[in-house]
Amino acid sequence: xxxxxxxxxxxxxxxxxxxxxxxxxxxxxxxxxxxxxxxxxxxxxxxxxxxxxxxxxxxxxxxxxxxxxxxxxxxxxxxxxxxxxxxxxxxxxxxxxxxxxxxxxxxxxxxxxxxxxxxxxxxxxxxxxxxxxxxxxxxxxxxxxxxxxxxxxxxxxxxxxxxxxxxxxxxxxxxxxx
Amino acid sequence: xxxxxxxxxxxxxxxxxxxxxxxxxxxxxxxxxxxxxxxxxxxxxxxxxxxxxxxxxxxxxxxxxxxxxxxxxxxxxxxxxxxxxxxxxxxxxxxxxxxxxxxxxxxxxxxxxxxxxxxxxxxxxxxxxxxxxxxxxxxxxxxxxxxxxxxxxxxxxxxxxxxxxxxxxxxxxxxxxxxxxxxxxxxxxxxxxxxxxxxxxxxxxxxxxxxxxxxxxxxxxxxxxxxxxxxxxxxxxxxxxxxxxxxxxxxxxxxxxxxxxxxxxxxxxxxxxxxxxxxxxxxxxxxxxxxxxxxxxxxxxxxxxxxxxxxxxxxxxxxxxxxxxxxxxxxxxxxxxxxxxxxxxxxxxxxxxxxxxxxxxxxxxxxxxxxxxxxxxxxxxxxxxxxxxxxxxxxxxxxxxxxxxxxxxxxxxxxxxxxxxxxxxxxxxxxxxxxxxxxxxxxxxxxxxxxxxxxxxxxxxxxxxxxxxxxxxxxxxxxxxxxxxxxxxxxxxxxxxxxxxxxxxxxxxxxxxxxxxxxxxxxxxxxxxxxxxxxxxxxxxxxxxxxxxxxxxxxxxxxxxxxxxxxxxxxxxxxxxxxxxxxxxx
Numbered sequence: 001x002x003x004x005x006x007x008x009x010x011x012x013x014x015x016x017x018x019x020x021x022x023x024x025x026x027x028x029x030x031x032x033x034x035x036x037x038x039x040x041x042x043x044x045x046x047x048x049x050x051x052x053x054x055x056x057x058x059x060x061x062x063x064x065x066x067x068x069x070x071x072x073x074x075x076x077x078x079x080x081x082x083x084x085x086x087x088x089x090x091x092x093x094x095x096x097x098x099x100x101x102x103x104x105x106x107x108x109x110x111x112x113x114x115x116x117x118x119x120x121x122x123x124x125x126x127x128x129x130x131x132x133x134x135x136x137x138x139x140x141x142x143x144x145x146x147x148x149x150x151x152x153x154x155x156x157x158x159x160x161x162x163x164x165x166x167x168x169x170x171x172x173x174x175x176x177x178x
Numbered sequence: 179x180x181x182x183x184x185x186x187x188x189x190x191x192x193x194x195x196x197x198x199x200x201x202x203x204x205x206x207x208x209x210x211x212x213x214x215x216x217x218x219x220x221x222x223x224x225x226x227x228x229x230x231x232x233x234x235x236x237x238x239x240x241x242x243x244x245x246x247x248x249x250x251x252x253x254x255x256x257x258x259x260x261x262x263x264x265x266x267x268x269x270x271x272x273x274x275x276x277x278x279x280x281x282x283x284x285x286x287x288x289x290x291x292x293x294x295x296x297x298x299x300x301x302x303x304x305x306x307x308x309x310x311x312x313x314x315x316x317x318x319x320x321x322x323x324x325x326x327x328x329x330x331x332x333x334x335x336x337x338x339x340x341x342x343x344x345x346x347x348x349x350x351x352x353x354x355x356x357x358x359x360x361x362x363x364x365x366x367x368x369x370x371x372x373x374x375x376x377x378x379x380x381x382x383x384x385x386x387x388x389x390x391x392x393x394x395x396x397x398x399x400x401x402x403x404x405x406x407x408x409x410x411x412x413x414x415x416x417x418x419x420x421x422x423x424x425x426x427x428x429x430x431x432x433x434x435x436x437x438x439x440x441x442x443x444x445x446x447x448x449x450x451x452x453x454x455x456x457x458x459x460x461x462x463x464x465x466x467x468x469x470x471x472x473x474x475x476x477x478x479x480x481x482x483x484x485x486x487x488x489x490x491x492x493x494x495x496x497x498x499x500x501x502x503x504x505x506x507x508x509x510x511x512x513x514x515x516x517x518x519x520x521x522x523x524x525x526x527x528x529x530x531x532x533x534x535x536x537x538x539x540x541x542x543x544x545x546x547x548x549x550x551x552x553x554x555x556x557x558x559x560x561x562x563x564x565x566x567x568x569x570x571x572x573x574x575x576x577x578x579x580x581x582x583x584x585x586x587x588x589x590x591x592x593x594x595x596x597x598x599x600x601x602x603x604x605x606x607x608x609x610x611x612x613x614x615x616x617x618x619x620x621x622x623x624x625x626x627x628x629x630x631x632x633x634x635x636x637x638x639x640x641x642x643x644x645x646x647x648x649x650x651x652x653x654x655x656x657x658x659x660x661x662x663x664x665x666x667x668x669x670x671x672x673x674x675x676x677x678x679x680x681x682x683x684x685x686x687x688x689x690x691x692x693x694x695x696x697x698x699x700x701x702x703x704x705x706x707x708x709x710x711x712x713x714x715x716x717x718x719x720x721x722x723x724x725x726x727x728x729x730x731x732x733x734x735x736x737x738x739x740x741x742x743x744x745x746x747x748x749x750x751x752x753x754x755x756x757x758x759x760x761x762x763x764x
Binding site for chain 1 (some may be wrong): 298299302303306307310312327359360361362485486487489490491494
């Protein structure tokens, strides 16, 4: 039992995973503000992607996948919203139906039957070959994170060398923007 | 009107356009062009401090006592890093500041140049926002934006880092007209439907309680006025946090005193058993709530705050209202008036009877002495002898701060300057410099501890230079009293490094600074010595030698809830009341 005068640690509340879309001014230091907020307040980042999406307005869209209790998730959203260069924070997980995608490049090294098997599996996963040598392939695969996970897992026994992943990007379904 | 000028001149021009009259600072290599520009004008008065931390605290005192933005100018590297404590303090206590820092020329940034540091990197987590100005074209906009951000919404410190070549560069200055920030637009008006449901809940309350904080003070004198109106209209009791003292008059019968760790018995017990809690501009800090799972277990909670991130942070709220205190209070007063139905009178009467029983325990009572000055007695006398004057109080951090909060009774907002969130020892003396600068004819007293005040003692030199007649009222118990108290209660009386063996002679120290020193050692001399202090029109260090072993009560001990407070005259021994687990905390 915690009886310190500092607030007790959150009682085993369920941990949820949420995907947040954050629209920010693309100015120097904005990413540092976002990341610093997460590390400074002890929040988790499972995945983070960022790129300028509206060039003429200098707006970037950051997609963050994070975990926490419902109270912590609410804090994360409010704290993000408090940053001056942040325009909007949308919790994609509760905002409605959404699509989440990730892109990965997967390098596999092998010869003979292993090589053929890797190619067959890539075909089944609709991964494309974007680089090839006589003893290796680089596959490009796009999809939800779990699909990429399973593909990478299958490649391990077939000679997986390395993986580079973008992290999750998300967008809402239907005609409306965030 | 557009004017050609250097970056350094733009800084001064923008300060003047923002109505800045006083600037607290310390020169250095990377801000020399701005100091040169200061030399050529009379609009902005610069106050030379003795350490950059002092500059920021002085600006905080200035800001908290006036409601205006406090302004600081420091150099790069050590100038900026010395300011960090003050900036963090201002962030925690939502104090509006603009801190201008010099930086090495742009081509040297990142080069480990002399007196270079990553100022925006270092101050990012301790400011509301910060800027590194990389082109002269951005400078006018950034300067004005900094003021806008510092004082709007939940106020806070803003740093503008200006490289030396930008200070020399020529550009066009224009004062932006009322501008809207691209993305930053704090919400002032509360949601009317929410306010209506809050009023509805308040009408049916049996045991209601107002719990207010620094947000009411920050919102301006109007908010305090509206709060008083609402409290009178409803007939509800009211308590406040350390930061909120003065928003409601302490002399009023509906006032229960401060709540929290060293709050009154009646305030904390009321918090514990109330059925409707109306929190206005406070943030459920851990010094207030005590044990969270036992915090006001049966109440419906209404929370008014301008910062959405304050809501549901520590405590689940039933009716959150996001908006500025004054705006929301105005709506509340209007709505309460507009409906004929009033509060549940019979229930309120019973509630007040209960509160009076708690009050009867006189939780602030202490055993006075004829031999030795009790710190509570000293502050009570200080209060009695200064209450009818135009007085401002600052404090350092520790026991004396809590006694000041308990025994000095504030009638008006902006009269009480203390470091609440960060708990910065050394805040009070430089803060009093800032307060006195803003209110040259008022009586400004720093209620200090001898340990705290030594952290920023050098600012006495500033006070003397600018003929600021601040009074440093030191409650001298030779200990870091609060540390000693915790060691007594939690660590078996092993007073590890909380006793100061070699204190200076404060009277001689005052004289060394060309100020006035007064020492008082006997209870019978207190009144006379305080009168003497008030009558001296110069800076004074008042060395009030008090009982070194006095503890600050009431106290919610470690790991306990509001209804488990320790009282000074409690029969339960302090040792027994603190559980083993409680030792884990501070």
